[in-house]
Amino acid sequence: MRTDVLKLKEDGRFNGVHLTPEELELLQHLHEFKSIHARNVHKYYEITSNGRRKGNMVTNRLAKLVASGILFQVNDKEPKREIFRPVNYAYRLGVRGIEVLANRGVFSHDDIESKKKYSYLVNIPTLHNMAINSLFMEVYRLMWERGESFALLNVRSNRGENHELIDSISKGRELQPIIPDWIYETEQRIICLEVDSGSQTLGTIENKIARYNLLANKSSKPITVFFSVGLLNGADGESRSRDRRVASIKETLKESIEWADGLEIIATPSNRAPKILHKLISRQSAIGRLQMKNKANQWIMHANKNSPAEFTFSISQNDLVSQKLTIEDQYDLDLLAEIRSPENMKIGVLLFMEEGSLFSYQRARANVKRIVTRIYETTNASLKTSLFLIYENAEAAANDVVALNPKCEIIISSLDEVKAPTREDGVYRPLATKVATPFTRSEGNIL
DNA sequence: CACCATAGAGACCCGTCACA
C-alpha cells in the first residue's frame, strides 16, 4: 500500500483522485512551463514509471486527472476544417491542480484566484517552447536513470523571466534586459538556456553573447550560456544545417574577446544538448586549466602504454617548438607531445576539449593559427607539428562540432580511445581521426 | 463510554480493446 499518495475526494464538481509524488512533481513542472505538450507529458510518465507505462495507459491516467480537475486539456482542434491535420494536445493545470500546489506552498493562496482566472489564456506550447520542454524531459530522463532529482542535486529549474538575476538587471536599466529561454541554477552556476531555431541573425547572437558577458560581470555566480540548436530532437534531416549553424555560432566570437570571469558558452546541436546539459547540471565543478593539462598528460601516458613498442609517446623536450608555441594567455596549449616511430617523429600540440564549449573551440582555432604562423612559416618543413584535440570519451570526440579548416593537421582523439586502443581484430591502429574539411573527417595514420 | 474488529459498499487503479 502506498502511503505517499495525496488523496483527494470527490467534491461534487470533480472526481476524487490519488496523486503520486511523481504526479505532484509533474504539477510543479506544469506550473513553471504553463503548458506541456501531451507528447512530453507521456514522456514524463514513461520515464517515472521506468518504461512500464506507455501509450493508452498514460492517456487513461491523464483523462482521470482531467476528470478530477487536476489537469486541463487544451487542443488546437478547429470545428470546421476539410483538410485533415493531426490534432495537437497539451495539458495545463486545472482548478484543483492550482489548489493542490497552493496547499503545498508552491505559491500563495492569494494567487489562486488570479491563476484560475487567467489560466484560460494558456494554450498549446509553441514549437519553440516545446523544444525547451523536450530538452527538459530528456535531461530529466538522464537524471532519473541515475537516481538524481532536482531536489537532491539542489537545482532550480525556472522560466527565464522568473529568475531574480534577470529581474535585478532589468530594474537597473543598465542593460537591455536579456531573458534566457530557461534557467537551471545549480550550487555552482547559473545555466542560461537559449534554444536556437536558426531564425536569429548571427549579429543578434553576437549581441546576445555580449550582453551575457556584461551580465556575467555583475553576477556573483558563474554563468553558462547554453545554445541548443534545432527544434526537433531526433530528426536527422535537420542535422547538417544544424551543424553549420553551431559552427557559425562558435565562429562568431572573436579571439580578442575578454571573457568575463566565470562565463562559459556552449553551442551544440539539439540532439547532443541533453547529455551536455545534464553533465553541467550534475557535475560539481568546472574543469580548470590544471585539470586540462592533467588530462592531456593522461592521454600521453595511456597512448604510450597501450601502443606497440615501436611507437613512443612522450612529453616533448623540444625547446625550440616550446618557445614558439607556448604563449601564456587564455588560449595556451595544454601539453606538447613527441610521437616517434623508428622512421618518423611528430610534435603534437595537445588541447583538452569539452564538447560544445566555445572556449575549447577558440583554443583550437587559435592554436591552428599559431602552428601555421609560428612553425610552418618560420621553420623548415621537416618538423611535423599536428594539433591533437583530446576529448574525455569517444562519443564527445565524434559529436563535437569543430568546423576548422585543416591548415595544419588536426587529429581528434579521446582518453577512451587510448585506454583501449585495440579493436576486435587485435591490430593496433594508432588512432587518428583527422579533420579533412570543416565538416568531414577521415581516418589516417598517426604519423 | 472509549476502543477495536469486521464486513460490505463504493471509490479508485490499471491494463486492454475497438475505433476515431
Next chain:
DNA sequence: TGTGACGGGTCTCTATGGTG
C-alpha cells in the same frame, strides 16, 4: 494520441456490534 467501455483487483470509508 484521443475517447469510451470493460472488468478484475485494491484500498478506504463507515456502519455495526462486541468488549473491558
